[in-house]
Amino acid sequence: MFHRNRLILLFLIVFCLWSCEKQTKRTGNLFDYIPQNTENILKIADLESAKSDLAGSYLFEQLERPVFYNFLKDRKTFVSHLKPKGESVICFQKTNDSIQHFTFITKAHPLVFVVDSIPNSTSEKSDYKGYQIQRSTVQDFSIFNSTIDSVFVASSSEILLKEIIDHKTESDPEFKKVFSLKTKNELVTIFQPNHLQINDSLTINFGSQAALVMEVFPDGVTASGVIFDRDSMPQLISVFKGLHPKRNTIAKVIPTDALQARAITYDDAQLLEQNLQLYHRNTAQLDPLFGSINEVASITLKEGNAVVLKSIDPEITGDEFGRFISEKGSFREIDLFNFTDEALIFKPFYPFIENISPAYAFQLEDFFIFTESEAIAQGLIAAYKNSATLAKTSYFENTALQLSQASSFVVYDLQGNVSGWIAPFLTSEKSRVKKFPLAVLQLSYDRDFAHANLVCKEASPIQQSTGVISQVFNKQFDNTILGDPQFFSNHRTKGKDIVVQDVNNELYLISANGKTLWKKRLDGPILGKVQEVDILRNGKKQLAFVTRNTFYILDRNGNTVAPFPKKFKDDITQPISIFDYDRKRDYRFVITQGKEVMMYDSKGKIVTGFTFKKAGSAIVLAPQHIRLGNKDYILIAEANGKLNILNRVGKDRIIVNKKFNFSKIPIAKEGLNFVVITKENSKESISQSGKVNSKALNVSDNYWFTTRGATKVTLDDNLLRINGKLVELPFGIYTKPHIFIANRTTYITVTEIQESKVYVYSKNGKLQSGFPVYGSSLAEIASVANKILLITQASDNEITVFSFR
Incomplete structure (x- = not known):
């Protein structure tokens, strides 16, 4: 019996020794040295490349507590003296002291980490179960490293390093399966997404x-x-x-x-x-x-x-x-x-x-x-x-x-x-x-x-x-909007406010964020557009416009500017015309009443030097000022077909013998000529000597013609031409095309009113990215700083302001 027990005891001793020997034999696979409960792992093919990539990352620089990026930054001195040959692994986990520790693992070689080469560092050595542990102090933090079975292991925790020596390492087969996935890429991040803190009230077990x-x-x-x-x-x-x-x-x-x-x-x-x-x-x-x-x-x-x-x-x-x-x-x-x-x-x-x-x-x-x-x-x-x-x-x-x-x-x-x-x-x-x-x-x-x-x-x-059209604001009114919404300059903010009139003849000034700054009841609908002036020449803009019986100038607070408004017994029949000949803000305001014209200065007084008082028949277009070369021309079109081309004082500057059946298209400037588009869709080009060149256009009754500077735009049903380049729009009913210049760029807007789509093109005929947008009226464009603003109606009683670049 005693002999039998001795045999059993001997067998157990041999088995334990064999087991210990087996336990100490590790293959050199870096996975075998990963500490238990590791939260994040970074497998690195080349440490120098990884350092360079992460150090140059603007994204990681901004992230909150990026584990690997912060490790490379906070332990820069230590990392800079690591010289692995081949793959390395960095592990992170929190221990019982709630401090996040790292463990660095790679194949050992004599120069993998030479602590003596680190300035102002100290080191000391100790033994643990036959392994030498070196403790180094670098920049007020300690690093513990050892070579275990041809593998170099360095950790910020001595406890973790000893646990690795004791084989208290990661053993999850699924973890090993993930770790062993083959890849030639520089960086592989491994973690356990089983406790993701989505927000304060939601934690998710995403996967293993x-x-x-x-x-x-x-x-x-x-x-x-x-x-x-x-x-x-x-x-x-x-x-x-x-x-x-x-x-x-x-x-x-x-x-x-x-x-x-x-x-x-x-x-x-x-x-x-x-x-x-x-x-x-x-x-x-x-x-x-x-x-x-x-x-x-x-x-x-x-x-x-x-x-x-x-x-x-x-x-x-x-x-x-x-x-x-x-x-x-x-x-x-x-x-x-x-x-x-x-x-x-x-x-x-x-x-x-x-x-x-x-x-x-x-x-x-x-x-x-x-x-x-x-x-x-x-x-x-x-x-x-x-x-x-x-x-x-x-x-x-x-x-x-x-x-x-x-x-x-x-x-x-x-x-x-x-x-x-x-x-x-x-x-x-x-x-x-x-x-x-x-x-x-x-x-x-x-x-x-x-x-x-x-x-x-x-x-x-x-x-x-590019391609991003952001809606700045959308605003609804109690009543139907009358006319098209417009931008108005705000000298205080250097931005743009919005002018809107409704069918009750309420005039609104809306701020850049959609707030109603004021509203003012007028005596009738505004004829044409509201125009900006600076009659005090101090940079503060005013609104100038006419209704059927009143000439208004309002400041940006909605108050009238003396000596305006001016009341008229007879009806005003055309929108106000404003001439600023030399761009010195010495304005001339032209009021049209049937056959008669009256020119006022900024003080509300009649300009006596302007001698043209009355046409031979009703004036059918708002008087225009066009400058060709260094000469100013005032153009007044009459119902009887006569075109008066005058100088600043109202005397004939050019005599035009031909009569025209004027359409609603304003007289335009093209090169050194004036252009009249007649109701018969004939293009009449008038030289500065009064010679007329006629050309049948062979276009539809919906034809429109407009120019601004060197940009010429025409629209014939759905055929839009910009400087001669054809843009074929979808079939529909379109507003007149308009040309705007914002931030030194020329834009052309046109709106399809059945589908409520606003199109914006550049002067080379390219549709701006992100368009069309939703809109049901003529769209106006203005610039604010480095942004472009666009305003249009979204419905009968609603406006929308967009921003794009």
């Missing part, structure tokens, strides 16, 4: 392990990789198990001023329901409405939230949609409905959709949209109508080139936001970054894992503005 190959550029980051799903516990990506990713379309309705959008896609509503039930551990059912849907999205805006459903059969969806709605009204020809479900149909989609209480709903083509307020609904409709959506931006187009067209789940962070959904994939916390208008995370489920793509690229000022 994630590995992303990261490419860091001076202008941003791209990454691609995998996220694994563990069947033993409900994880978010398991919601997509068995579902095929569908094409992402939500960007078509995300306004450019949105803060974030998230979308999921699916091809089997019943399977999605089962997966959601497993994830939530409940039996909540999806409403039948979702059977005809393949994309569900949420949009976060400053004003609130919206939910978007993309239908694969709008007719079927519309029938189901009808159960929840009652008619509310309309906005820009889109029906608005009250929504009465109180968000119950969206509850199963938590956390993809969270904290929304929709009260309104509407349809945009294949999209069914639910919003928390009527204002949000109107904003989404306006953005869609104005092409002011994410899909229309150049930075989205550039980003989309690096993404899959279809995915299971996608997150769009806008306005420089890096949310809790995306930040962990950049090893950081939620952040705000400049010059990065869009960050995208995209997941596509495939068996027991999801493919991941991440793009966050810097956009230049041109990229950020």
Whole structure:
């Protein structure tokens, strides 16, 4: 018996010794030295390249607590003396002291880390279970390193280093599987996305392990990789198990001023329901409405939230949609409905959709949209109508080139936001970054894992503005607007205010942010346009205009400027004409009453030196001032066909013997000639000697002709010609084309009034990116600083101001 027990004891001793010997034999795989409970890992193919890439990254410089970037920056002296040959690994984890520690792992060689070469450093050595541990003090922090089985390990924690020696290392087979993924790329980040802090009230178990190959550029980051799903516990990506990713379309309705959008896609509503039930551990059912849907999205805006459903059969969806709605009204020809479900149909989609209480709903083509307020609904409709959506931006187009067209789940962070959904994939916390208008995370489920793509690229000022039409404000009035809204210069802000008149003859001055500064009741409709003058010559602008019986000059506070207004017994029959011959603000104001003209100066006195008092017949166009060369010409067209071309004092300067059947097109300047377009659509070119050259135009009755400087524009039905270059517009009914100069650039505007589309072209005939936008009237353009503003009517009682570059 005693002999038998001795044999058993001997066997146990031999087994233990054999086990210890086996435990100490490690293969040299760097994974075998990763500490337990590691939170983040960075696999680095070449440390010098990684340092260079991360140090030059403007994105990582702005992120909140980016783990790897901060390590390279805060431990710069230590890192600069690391000389690995080949791959290295940096691990981060928090220990019981709640301090984040790092561990650096690479193949050992004599020069991998020479502490003696570090200035002002100290070191001491100790033994631990047969391994030598060197403690070095560099810039007030300690580093512990040792060579373990041909592997160099350095850590900020002596405890962690000893645990590695004791084989207390990472052993999760799934972790090892992720770590062992083959890649030749410089940087691979590995982490466990099982506890993502999305916001203060939402923490998500996203997946078990994630590995992303990261490419860091001076202008941003791209990454691609995998996220694994563990069947033993409900994880978010398991919601997509068995579902095929569908094409992402939500960007078509995300306004450019949105803060974030998230979308999921699916091809089997019943399977999605089962997966959601497993994830939530409940039996909540999806409403039948979702059977005809393949994309569900949420949009976060400053004003609130919206939910978007993309239908694969709008007719079927519309029938189901009808159960929840009652008619509310309309906005820009889109029906608005009250929504009465109180968000119950969206509850199963938590956390993809969270904290929304929709009260309104509407349809945009294949999209069914639910919003928390009527204002949000109107904003989404306006953005869609104005092409002011994410899909229309150049930075989205550039980003989309690096993404899959279809995915299971996608997150769009806008306005420089890096949310809790995306930040962990950049090893950081939620952040705000400049010059990065869009960050995208995209997941596509495939068996027991999801493919991941991440793009966050810097956009230049041109990229950020090209194709982006932002709505500055939208304002409704109680009454129908009369005439076209106009810009008016604000000498205080150096910006632009807006002048609007309604059918009750109320004149409004609206600020640049849509606030009504004042309104003033006039005695009738304004004839023509309001014009800007500076009669005091102090830079402070006034509004000059006429009604049928009054000549007004108002200051920017709405007060009359003495000695105005001037009242007239007889009707004024043409818009006011204002001449500033030498641009010295020595104005001449011309009032037309039938055959008669009266010229006033800035003091409200008749200019006695102007001798032309009365025409031979009614004056059919507002008198015009045109300068050719160094000569001034005043042109007055009469109903009997006579064209008076006068000098400054009202004497004949050019005698024109031919009579014209004047149309409504003002007389234009073309080269060194005057141009009259007659009602018969004949182009009459008049030289400075009075010679007339006639040319039949062979155009429609809708023809229009206008010039400004060297730019000539004509419109014949839908045929727009700019300096001779043909632009074929869609068939429709168009306003007159107008030419504007803003920030030294020439723009041409024209509006199709049936479809309510405003087009803006450059003088080379190119449609400006982002146009057309929604508008129902003539559009006016002005410049403010480095921005271009455009104003138009959105409806009979509504104006919209846009900004573009």
